[in-house]
Amino acid sequence: MNYWMWRLRAALPWLVVAVFSVAAVTLALLPAAWITPQFARQTHGHVNLVDADGSLWHGSATLMLAAGADMSAATLLPGRIEWRTAFWPLFTGRVRMVMRHSEAMPDPITVDATPRGATVTPGVLAVPASLLSGLGAPFNTLDLQGNVQLSWSDWRSFNGEAFGQLTVILDDVSSRVSLVKPLGSYRVRFQAQGASSTLDLSTVKGPLMLSGSGTVSAASTSFHGTASAAPQQHDNLAGLLNLLGRPSGPDTVALTFVH
DSSP states (O other): HHHHHHHHHHHHHHHHHHHHEEEEEEEOOGGGGGGGHHHHHHTTSEEEEEEEBBSSSEEEEEEOOOOSSSSOEEEEEEOOEEEEEEEEEGGGOOOEEEEETTTEEEEEEEEEETTTTEEEEOEEEEEGGGGGGGGOTTTHHHEEOOOEEEESSSSSTTTTEEEEEEEEEEEEEETTTOOOOEEHHHHHHHEEEEEEEEEEEEEEEEEEEEEEEEEESSSSSEEEEEEOOOGGGHHHHHHHHHHEEEEETTTEEEEEEEO
């Protein structure tokens, strides 16, 4: 073994230590902003982290939600979403984060992401009814107010397709176009099944009764349902019913959306 080979062999362990040290320091210094584009990409822009602060390991950001494709109608939630990231899963190509929201989601959830997809543990999130305006007509016209709660089962995203159940509870909802307050409480169940998904709308209580079902896919979206008013509020809700759909029977209008 010549002199230079001997020097290289002697220096190799220190070189390996130096490389791992630089890698560890680089990971430790990764800013929180490094992770924020990942959420927008995995959720197709529906979940966004803005004004990030801290690091990849322990940071926070403002949570911005977009119900539809129009980002100008996205809703910023008050408070901050905070996270902690596990170190060792990174060496297997995974990002494992425990997250909670200071006001809207006090119970933490776990996000486990890889380059191919992500999983989210069950959780509950309170959001303003104004979030629904991002879905377009008729929600932007109705300007709904009230309490909205999102809850979901184990949610999985794989190669751009989602699997899981999302339930939306709209409690004591009112609208600026109706003097009847509240209009009622409603439940929407969204079942993601990969390439296509289904949704069902039902009324929990209230003078405005809504029901229907639909399907959602990358190629099309359709929903068919009905809206009607309780007899004692029919006259007061006649204008709102005409705004929601076309008459389909006595005191009933059809709710139809096809895109």
